Amino acid sequence: MVERIEDLNLPNSVIARLIKESLPESASVSKEARAAIARAASVFAIFVTSSSTALAHKQNHKTITAKDILQTLGELDFESFVPSLTQDLEIYRKMVKDKKESKASKKDTSTTAENANASTTAATEDATE
Amino acid sequence: MASENLFAHEFSEEHDLELEQAMETEADEPGETEEPPEVVDETPDSPPEESTTEPLADKPVTVTNGHKPSADHEAKMTQLPLARIRNIMKLDPDMQVATNEAVFTVAKAVELFIASLSRESYTYTAQSKKKTIQKRDVEMAISAVDSLMFLDGAMNF
Numbered sequence: 001m002v003e004r005i006e007d008l009n010l011p012n013s014v015i016a017r018l019i020k021e022s023l024p025e026s027a028s029v030s031k032e033a034r035a036a037i038a039r040a041a042s043v044f045a046i047f048v049t050s051s052s053t054a055l056a057h058k059q060n061h062k063t064i065t066a067k068d069i070l071q072t073l074g075e076l077d078f079e080s081f082v083p084s085l086t087q088d089l090e091i092y093r094k095m096v097k098d099k100k101e102s103k104a105s106k107k108d109t110s111t112t113a114e115n116a117n118a119s120t121t122a123a124t125e126d127a128t129e
Numbered sequence: 130m131a132s133e134n135l136f137a138h139e140f141s142e143e144h145d146l147e148l149e150q151a152m153e154t155e156a157d158e159p160g161e162t163e164e165p166p167e168v169v170d171e172t173p174d175s176p177p178e179e180s181t182t183e184p185l186a187d188k189p190v191t192v193t194n195g196h197k198p199s200a201d202h203e204a205k206m207t208q209l210p211l212a213r214i215r216n217i218m219k220l221d222p223d224m225q226v227a228t229n230e231a232v233f234t235v236a237k238a239v240e241l242f243i244a245s246l247s248r249e250s251y252t253y254t255a256q257s258k259k260k261t262i263q264k265r266d267v268e269m270a271i272s273a274v275d276s277l278m279f280l281d282g283a284m285n286f
Contacts, residue, residue, distance in 0.1 A: 022244035032264040043283045049218040066230035077276035
């Protein structure tokens with residue numbers, strides 16, 4: 001739950017780093033300018049969300065998905081973001097999947113030690129892989 | 130400076146994630162110290178970023194236990210904290226549920242947005258033969274780019 005308005009700000013150190021990374025080495029950014037960019041970033045997040053919500057509702061689904069976000073970005077004139085985001089999303093999906101699988105296999109090996117039945121589980125696991 | 134007090138009044142466990150992230154940043158780039166001194170003054174209970182790795186080591190374990198690996202994992206993919214992004218998204222009263230993937234996509238999009246707004250702003254800085262982006266450069270960038278129209282009226286603070 002959001003307790004106070006500060007909880008909606010994005011962390012300054014991260015904003016500063018993101019700005020720096022996008023600029024030439026010699027460039028810097030004033031405090032006020034950084035605050036303005038941070039504010040714009042929060043507003044952008046809200047803007048994208050509410051547009052995606054509207055889009056999802058129009059299509060009669062309640063859950064906002066990555067697909068809704070990507071489609072919205074295209075409609076809002078940020079289609080230049082979409083290819084890179086699609087790539088990131090693929091990596092993210094793979095990462096989540098790998099994490100799940102490694103969790104599952106860990107569980108498997110620990111049960112094998114104690115339980116003979118675990119071999120059946122392991123076999124099933126092999127079959128799915 | 131309200132915006133400087135980001136970490137000063139955190140209750141949620143997000144705080145630890147962010148602190149952790151911030152500390153990682155410190156470790157990666159020792160030259161980049163963004164924590165303003167006044168924040169440290171106001172928060173005796175929140176350890177300054179310069180502190181040793183000890184609080185970093187035990188804090189996430191005690192406070193976030195099971196969530197720690199996932200936060201760690203995500204920290205590698207997005208620089209912005211996903212919990213914070215989700216909170217911002219929840220501001221939309223019509224939003225009921227958003228998948229983790231959707232939150233991730235928004236976080237990444239915001240990162241891209243910051244980069245592109247910074248670059249756009251810097252063109253005005255460079256035009257006036259300066260090196261430091263000023264607020265007016267950001268404002269000029271916003272009024273010049275059509276897709277940034279949505280920021281009009283939201284930037285007065």
